[in-house]
Amino acid sequence: MALVEHERSLAVVVHGGAGRVDPATWDDRVAAVVRARDAAWSRLASGASALEAAVEAVRRLEDDPLFNAGVGAALNREGFAELDAAVMDGEERAFGAVAAVRDVRNPVELALEVLRSEHVLLAGEGASRFARERGIPACDPRELVTERQRERWRRARRGEAAERSGTVGAVVLDAAGRLAAASSTGGMVDQRVGRVGDTPLPGAGVYAEAGLGAATATGHGEYFARALASWRAVLALRERDPDEAVRHALNEVERLGGRGGLILVDARGRTAWAKTTPEMSVAWRSAEGEGAQIGDEAWV
Amino acid sequence: MALVEHERSLAVVVHGGAGRVDPATWDDRVAAVVRARDAAWSRLASGASALEAAVEAVRRLEDDPLFNAGVGAALNREGFAELDAAVMDGEERAFGAVAAVRDVRNPVELALEVLRSEHVLLAGEGASRFARERGIPACDPRELVTERQRERWRRARRGEAAERSGTVGAVVLDAAGRLAAASSTGGMVDQRVGRVGDTPLPGAGVYAEAGLGAATATGHGEYFARALASWRAVLALRERDPDEAVRHALNEVERLGGRGGLILVDARGRTAWAKTTPEMSVAWRSAEGEGAQIGDEAWV
Numbered sequence: 311m312a313l314v315e316h317e318r319s320l321a322v323v324v325h326g327g328a329g330r331v332d333p334a335t336w337d338d339r340v341a342a343v344v345r346a347r348d349a350a351w352s353r354l355a356s357g358a359s360a361l362e363a364a365v366e367a368v369r370r371l372e373d374d375p376l377f378n379a380g381v382g383a384a385l386n387r388e389g390f391a392e393l394d395a396a397v398m399d400g401e402e403r404a405f406g407a408v409a410a411v412r413d414v415r416n417p418v419e420l421a422l423e424v425l426r427s428e429h430v431l432l433a434g435e436g437a438s439r440f441a442r443e444r445g446i447p448a449c450d451p452r453e454l455v456t457e458r459q460r461e462r463w464r465r466a467r468r469g470e471a472a473e474r475s476g477t478v479g480a481v482v483l484d485a486a487g488r489l490a491a492a493s494s495t496g497g498m499v500d501q502r503v504g505r506v507g508d509t510p511l512p513g514a515g516v517y518a519e520a521g522l523g524a525a526t527a528t529g530h531g532e533y534f535a536r537a538l539a540s541w542r543a544v545l546a547l548r549e550r551d552p553d554e555a556v557r558h559a560l561n562e563v564e565r566l567g568g569r570g571g572l573i574l575v576d577a578r579g580r581t582a583w584a585k586t587t588p589e590m591s592v593a594w595r596s597a598e599g600e601g602a603q604i605g606d607e608a609w610v
Numbered sequence: 611m612a613l614v615e616h617e618r619s620l621a622v623v624v625h626g627g628a629g630r631v632d633p634a635t636w637d638d639r640v641a642a643v644v645r646a647r648d649a650a651w652s653r654l655a656s657g658a659s660a661l662e663a664a665v666e667a668v669r670r671l672e673d674d675p676l677f678n679a680g681v682g683a684a685l686n687r688e689g690f691a692e693l694d695a696a697v698m699d700g701e702e703r704a705f706g707a708v709a710a711v712r713d714v715r716n717p718v719e720l721a722l723e724v725l726r727s728e729h730v731l732l733a734g735e736g737a738s739r740f741a742r743e744r745g746i747p748a749c750d751p752r753e754l755v756t757e758r759q760r761e762r763w764r765r766a767r768r769g770e771a772a773e774r775s776g777t778v779g780a781v782v783l784d785a786a787g788r789l790a791a792a793s794s795t796g797g798m799v800d801q802r803v804g805r806v807g808d809t810p811l812p813g814a815g816v817y818a819e820a821g822l823g824a825a826t827a828t829g830h831g832e833y834f835a836r837a838l839a840s841w842r843a844v845l846a847l848r849e850r851d852p853d854e855a856v857r858h859a860l861n862e863v864e865r866l867g868g869r870g871g872l873i874l875v876d877a878r879g880r881t882a883w884a885k886t887t888p889e890m891s892v893a894w895r896s897a898e899g900e901g902a903q904i905g906d907e908a909w910v
Contacts, residue, residue, distance in 0.1 A: 402866065403836045409709070409806070410733045429805055430832045433710045434734040436804015504736015505729055506709070513813050513838045532730045536703045538813045538841060566702060 321483040321579040321596035322350045324367045326377050327476050328528045328571030328590035336604050338376055339591040344602050346370040347593040350482060360482040360490035360524075361399045361422070367480035368395070368418040368492040375456045379478045380415055382456045383496020385463040386503055391454040391496050394509040395421040400489035400518035405430045407510035408437040413448045418494045420446055421510075431510055459499075466500040477509060479516070479526035481575045483596075489524040489577060491516040491540070497531070507531020513541035521577050523547045525556070529563070529570010529587065537562045543574055552582030560586050621783040621879040621896035622650045624667045626677050627776050628828045628871035628890035636904050638676055639891040644902050646670040647893040650782060660782040660790035660824075661699045661722070667780035668695070668718040668792040675756045679778045680715055682756045683796020685763040686803055691754040691796050694809040695721040700789035700818035705730045707810035708737040713748045718794045720746055721810075731810055759799075766800040777809060779816070779826035781875045783896075789824040789877060791816040791840070797831070807831020813841035821877050823847045825856070829863070829870010829887065837862045843874055852882035860886050 324347040326339050350367040358366070372380025383391040395417035396407035406425025410433055414420050423444045424432055432440050442448065465471075479493035493516050495509045508514035508531035515531070517540035518524035525540040534540075543559035550558060556572040563570065564586055571585035573592060581594045593602035602609045624647040626639050650667040658666070672680025683691040695717035696707035706725025710733055714720050723744045724732055732740050742748065765771075779793035793816050795809045808814035808831035815831070817840035818824035825843040827834045834840075843859035850858060856872040863870065864886055871885035873892060881894045893902035902909045 405836050409731075410736070428832065429802065430808075430835045431709075431806040431811070432802065433804045433806050436710070436802060439803060502729065502732065502736060503739060504732045504734050506731040506733050508730075511731070511811050512835055513841070532728065535730045535812055536705050538838070541813070541838060541841070 318597045319579055320354050321575045321581050322347050323573040323581045323594040324480045325573050326478050326591035328585045328587040331589040340602050340604050340609050342374050343591045343593040354484050360484035360488040364480040364482045364490045364492035365418050365422050368494050369416050371478035372416050372494050377478050378476050378496045379494040381454055384499040385459050386501050390451050393417040395494040396510045396516045397421045397425050397492045398516045398518040400520040405512045407431045409433045409506045409510045411437045412451050413438050414441050415449045477528035481524040481573050483575045483579050489518045491518045491524040491526045493526045508534035511535055513538045517541040517544050523576040525574040527572050530568040533563045533566045533568020539563050547576050552576050552580045556582045556584040560584055618897045619879055620654050621875045621881050622647050623873040623881045623894040624780045625873050626778050626891035628885045628887040631889040640902050640904050640909050642674050643891045643893040654784055660784035660788040664780040664782045664790045664792035665718050665722050668794050669716050671778035672716050672794050677778050678776050678796045679794040681754055684799040685759050686801050690751050693717040695794040696810045696816045697721045697725050697792045698816045698818040700820040705812045707731045709733045709806045709810045711737045712751050713738050714741050715749045777828035781824040781873050783875045783879050789818045791818045791824040791826045793826045808834035813838045817841040817844050823876040825874040827872050830868040833863045833866045833868020839863050847876050852876050852880045856882045856884040860884055
């Protein structure tokens with residue numbers, strides 16, 4: 311697709327989670343990450359910042375019940391959703407996140423409000439109160455529950471192996487050279503109440519640093535947190551190209567015992583992603599080209 | 611003080627918070643961090659691990675109502691304490707933390723239980739439930755409230771500048787060469803319900819990496835989180851000596867707009883600390899010597 315001049319420096323990568331994914335949903339998942347990518351790109355093309363575009367992509371996936379974020383999030387041990395989300399802007403490394411929120415449809419928007427406040431992380435009921443102050447309405451927690459996740463939760467409660475696919479995310483470079491990352495998740499099916507993974511932890515689930523790169527992770531969050539995977543990938547850009555940088559970080563996660571995926575964009579607009587799981591839905595676009603994938607072969 | 615042979619490789623640094631501290635409490639604060647340091651050292655000398663010794667030091671400061679952790683923690687906007695704590699073991703970078711806990715006297719012990727579980731971070735009510743499962747009893751939230759903190763909270767509510775001194779922490783190297791860090795805090799006086807600072811975020815408030823070093827931070831948590839200050843200090847040991855490493859990380863925090871302090875021990879048993887606030891109570895001991903300080907001059 312031809313790019314107009316000011317689009318030549320843009321770059322977007324979006325993912326819809328890494329794991330083992332039901333093949334019957336592959337088409338729909340790839341189509342959804344492509345739409346989220348294109349929505350972010352459109353925003354960028356009309357002058358939005360990297361941060362705004364990353365939030366746009368993640369919000370769209372939160373609204374899609376196929377993905378483990380917002381409506382359609384995984385259900386915890388007691389059968390309701392507890393949501394985590396984070397955003398980071400490479401400019402001055404501004405960070406905002408929420409953890410264990412039960413009554414917000416788009417936690418990534420709430421994370422953006424935290425970034426704009428004097429705080430970096432708000433948890434639980436305090437995050438919900440902050441949402442009300444900022445004009446983000448409460449939703450009934452039941453609105454977040456889909457029949458698909460309820461069935462998945464029932465299987466997990468019976469001890470049956472559940473399909474695992476966690477977290478959605480986006481990384482963006484805008485025309486002004488700004489870098490941003492955003493992520494949102496419902497965590498792991500049947501997880502302990504109050505369990506928080508890597509998503510709302512700076513450097514773990516998301517990281518962005520001006521002049522270097524932006525990255526976000528998906529997978530077994532505890533291992534990504536211990537490896538500080540997103541910062542590790544961005545920091546590796548000092549010595550490695552983007553493909554090597556994401557593999558370097560995933561290798562460290564795997565050494566600790568965890569699997570998942572990472573997406574990254576660097577300050578020159580180069581994109582990269584890698585996974586250590588069978589599937590990961592991902593769509594990317596930059597001056598180098600565009601594409602989408604879920605298994606090991608290019609999709610489009 | 612003469613060291614027996616197996617103590618020659620040990621190192622302990624303990625702090626009781628950085629900020630502006632009432633001079634009337636200086637003597638007591640220094641005496642308390644010295645006692646906590648010596649308790650950790652005794653544990654090490656009888657064969658305890660770095661992790662156990664770091665937890666011991668922090669637990670003692672949680673129990674001391676002078677410090678902003680456990681009993682005597684700062685009170686939030688609604689007048690009760692919400693506690694954060696974290697521990698990290700450099701071996702395999704195991705991490706455990708709790709955030710916004712309201713009914714546990716020693717959150718650092720709960721963070722240690724999280725480290726021993728399959729999780730890295732539990733928040734709010736979920737963390738309290740986990741405590742009960744692990745045999746850690748609930749306390750009445752009123753037990754955590756001291757008259758001193760209530761008065762400080764009243765002054766903050768009236769808009770009067772409050773004394774600020776947040777977070778306690780310890781870093782330890784044991785005889786087997788293991789490194790660990792631990793930290794505990796009540797956060798900022800009059801803080802928003804659910805506000806979480808850098809303490810329970812890996813790489814931000816605490817970090818430990820085998821073969822390199824362990825660090826923990828105190829100060830304006832939001833800036834330490836964005837700077838990933840503890841990991842930054844440990845990582846800097848690859849190119850800098852310990853004193854330069856902690857200053858390097860504090861400079862980055864200051865560049866973003868925040869102040870506070872850091873303590874560090876490296877894999878060779880060298881200790882370091884630095885502050886960008888008027889006071890920070892700190893006590894250290896290693897083969898290089900021992901000491902304690904709160905302002906700009908050596909105390910003992």
